[in-house]
Amino acid sequence: MIRLFKHYIPYAVLLLGIVDFALLLVAAEAGWRIKLWQIDTLAEPIRTRLPQLLSFAIALECALIAVGAYGDEALQSLRFAAARLLVAVSLGVILISLMFFLFPELTLWRSNSAYAMGLAIFLLILVRALFGRVLGGESFKRRVLVLGAGARASRIAALARQPGSGFVVVGYVAMNEGPQLVPEAIDRRAIESLGDHVVQLSASEVVLALDERRNALPLKDLLRIKTTGVHVNEISTFLERETGRVDLDSVNPSWLIFSDGFSSGRRLSSMAKRVFDLAASLLLLVVAAPVILVTAVLVKLESQGPAFFRQQRVGLYGQNFWIPKLRSMKQNAEAPGTAVWAEKDDPRITRIGRVIRKIRVDELPQVWSVLKGEMSFVGPRPERPQFVAELEKDLSFYAERHMVKPGITGWAQINYPYGASLEDARHKLEYDLYYAKNYTPFLDMLILLQTVRVLIWPDGAR
Structure with missing residues (x-):
């Protein structure tokens, strides 16, 4: 593996990513030339359209990462890889359409993009058919x-x-x-x-x-x-x-103290993270407001009680704060002062609640906590004080996860399904410690992109 910005990436994945990006540039250039050939026009030097080619390749590469096209299963199975590639290209169409709406001068023409998309699918599947076994085999x-x-x-x-x-x-x-x-x-x-x-x-x-x-x-x-x-x-x-996690069975305090990580030189990274949180939360609140309001009406119509509720969570440095959520359970699902883990097929969850939990709509109001600075978009999932008190007694180093700001999505959320037991909490803690130890804006970007995979294939949501 190679370590980029404190995060480990397999050599095979890095090589495949570089090859994919080069092929996407080739597909974009070919799509451009096909259109020029159709209208009988000579091509200008490639430097004149480099921004358009790069925008196409970057959008598709981000989509590939987002849908898990570089995961273990995608390297082992051509059928699985082809399915993920088709989803990635579909997502890429949405991204490029959005870019065309916002910055039309920096994107390919629609006909060029259509040709480039078709060529991209062919080339990406071809390279996996030819070299997939090598990349997933023992050579790397x-x-x-x-x-x-x-x-x-x-x-x-x-x-x-x-x-x-x-x-x-x-x-x-x-x-x-x-x-x-x-x-x-x-x-x-x-x-x-x-x-x-x-x-x-x-x-x-x-x-x-x-x-x-x-x-x-x-x-x-x-x-x-x-x-x-x-x-x-x-x-x-x-x-x-x-x-990709800190193994609690083998780790000891001296390893955490002397190993690389938990760097204090994060002032610029933290400032950039906060600026992103502010801008993204403002934009998302405006865009998601209709979705939140419609969902709130549906929740209110289905069951008695308020559509929104507040829940106390433990945040940065162990400080408690309140997060808003759309109600997905029946009114008074818990006795006052008690906290109960959500279970599989939990009878307390309403029909609307089951849907909005699957697609994470119930968590959209938490963007308000991000705007206030109590949460970030990326970080360990904040737990309830009652659970934290219990877990700190049973799990070593649990308090260390509170040394970074909690988030709506995180390294544990994209790598481990929803858990409601001590063993699940232990596994999630291992991922949270990895994030706290190796945090960089690069890791945040990877987590945000791969959150799309969790939204499309919401395994484990409760």
Whole structure:
């Protein structure tokens, strides 16, 4: 993987993204020339239409990211990839139409765009048909040697077997740190030189996965491996990179303290984030006002009680605030002073409520909290004080998620379905810690784009 702006991106995904962008430029140029050929006009130098070509390619590339065209399933299955590409192009049509309405001089003519869209679909599917197996195969996977044969090493083995894994384990070395759970592991005493062993296996990375590190840390071996040019990682950093979350089973306070992340030099990024929140919330409130009003009328007609309600949540630095929502449950669904997790097929949810929860319309009034500065568009989902009090007792590092402003969407929301249990809260916390640790405007942009995928395919909404 390569790290861009503190976020890990697989090499195969990055390469495919670059190739896609180049093909989109080719499709846009071809669409332009087809139209000129039809009207029997000579083409001017390409620099004269570069803004139009770029606007087409950028709009389609954003749509590809938004619908999940670079996810594991899209790299593994051509049928899945083709379906996502068709949705992406449909979304691209909407984006380009909007751009044509706002900035007609910066976009292709409608006929040019139609030709370019058709060519784009053909080229994008073709490149996946020709190179999909290579991109999703072992050619781009790192060769990893695991030092350890216990529970942590077996977790790496399970992760390597998952579809879309970005690495392949070339061997395990039992370091005599405890019970051996990986039967194929080679005893360290049977290896004369661990450095030579790494070279013989053509390993590109060594991961330290010891269950018990006391008196077992092989410093001389690690130094020799490091000086051969092979990357050495410990399991917490390795799992963060491979899973996109901070693994609570392996992490400890010292790793959080000394690892890269939680940078305080975010003043400019925070200012830019706030400016975006202000501008976007004002625009969205104006655009979404009719939707909110119509939904409020429907809620009011279906069941007794107010269409809107306020709920207390825990925000930045643990401060409580109130968020407005459209009511999706029956009136008095909870006893006063109590908080109950929403369940699958929750009987408290009304018919209108089930629909608006699926498409997230019930959360639109929260844009008002973004405008006030209590929330951001992107950040950890704010929880209710009663839940926070319980989770802080049961989950280590839960309070650290409140070191960033809560959001309407976030890294946990796009990577993990809605959960209503302690185990679900634990998994979501791992994603929230990753976001808090690695926050950049680039990560915010990725989250906002991929939120479209969650809206189109609303798995897990309750």
